[in-house]
Amino acid sequence: MLLEGKGLSYRYGRNGAWLLRGREIAVSRGEVVGLQGPSGSGKTTLARILAGYLQPHEGTVTLDGRSVRTARGYHPVQMVFQHPEQAVNPRWRMRRTIQEGWQPDWLTLQSLGIEEKWLDRVPAELSGGELQRCCIARALGPETKYLIADEMTAMLDAVTQVQIWHAMLELARERNIGMLIISHDPGLLKRICHRIEPM
């Protein structure tokens, strides 16, 4: 099974400069791929195209040979963002947010270090690290085949960062999830990725 982008081109606005031109990228199941490049080089845009949030002007994104845009229901390609506080509904309690896509079992939550008492709180009552763990749990449903992490731990201190990555990589290994990891930290990518693609 392969998540594959072929000949992807994208630009913002009708006459903007091409941000991506004929870009190729492929991630297979169970593989951890890093995406590295300067800010403004289109890393996030490429991620959003692969996750189906954006439609490329040219080229195709396929999962197992089928277009990701045709997927219905729970999307097999999930994304985790840099700012968790902007990725959750501020009025919902975490219990509801976590269950948006699936019913996470207690074991998954525990392995991510999520505490039961957080579930009855609203996002403003959690720290960035706590909130990000919840966002990861939300994205790790049984039908998740690929996970795209866009600067997922850039806002977090080193101890929280290492805790999250260890938990996450173990879950990905268990479930054979393919991962695309965007980071400006080359040290982190070298640590966790099987290979690193330049942008």
Add this chain to the structure above:
Amino acid sequence: MNILQAENLSISFTRYTGWLRREVIMPVRQLDLTLEAGEITAVVGASGSGKSLLAHAILGILPVNAKVGGSIRYRGEILTPAKQARLRGEDIILVPQSVTYLDPLMRSGTQVRLAARSSDPLKLQREAFRRYRLEREVELMYPHQLSGGMARRIMAASAFVSGARLIIADEPTPGMQAEDVAETMRWFRELADQGHAVLLITHDLESAVTGADKIAVMNAGMTVEWLPASHFSGRGEMIRHPYSRALWNSLPANNFSLPQASFRKVSGGQEGPGCPLAACCELATARCREELPGMREVMKGWVRCHAS
């Protein structure tokens, strides 16, 4: 010269939970810090450990339901609210984290001239623009026309022209690529070399170690250790506190090792007589649970821990 000294600083908030049920939370409980002129001091710690509250307490911009204990001295004198109001923006300046702090309706040249303390703001502003590699036409641009890098330079230029003795930078580098981090840190170094005291608040230990002179590590609202940045080296043999050492060893460039202790954020509501980290620290003994550790002088710094 000692510019700012915080002693046993605590910050608590009173909030109402339901009808007439009052709860006091204390996110900062034992914060000690000394800032010297010509030095960069980094305050490093977990998100939610109370770092930004420190900046707000120094500037006197905490919300009204906050109560401050302990003391902050500025050049030897206790900082009162009246004094804070006079000093902030003049003697003490904040370099904010993001572009959104710039006035969206003000041209960037005006913005920088406004901060300048000089008889000839224009001359000083132009000098600052040259220094930070900003073209002349940027003067006329509004914040939405600036790139992220240009906006950062405008903010650095504002700090440069202000002549403030104390510069506080709150999370100046997250999400930046390595070259930009290095450039930003170089600006702070130049400001320190001119005799300013720089307080750098960050969760990024790596940039703090390369850029700062002294590092104060925070967790659970306490400064757990204060040490020269150069002590963060090797496998952390010169680091005393278990949390600081865990922070160092979990960096991707070092071990990327999972700390034995869980070192979760300790919620502000929990009150016990002992060290707030005792519940999750692998070195904790009975004494740690019963008695709050005091500051203990060690080689070129101090540590707040019974076990190390």
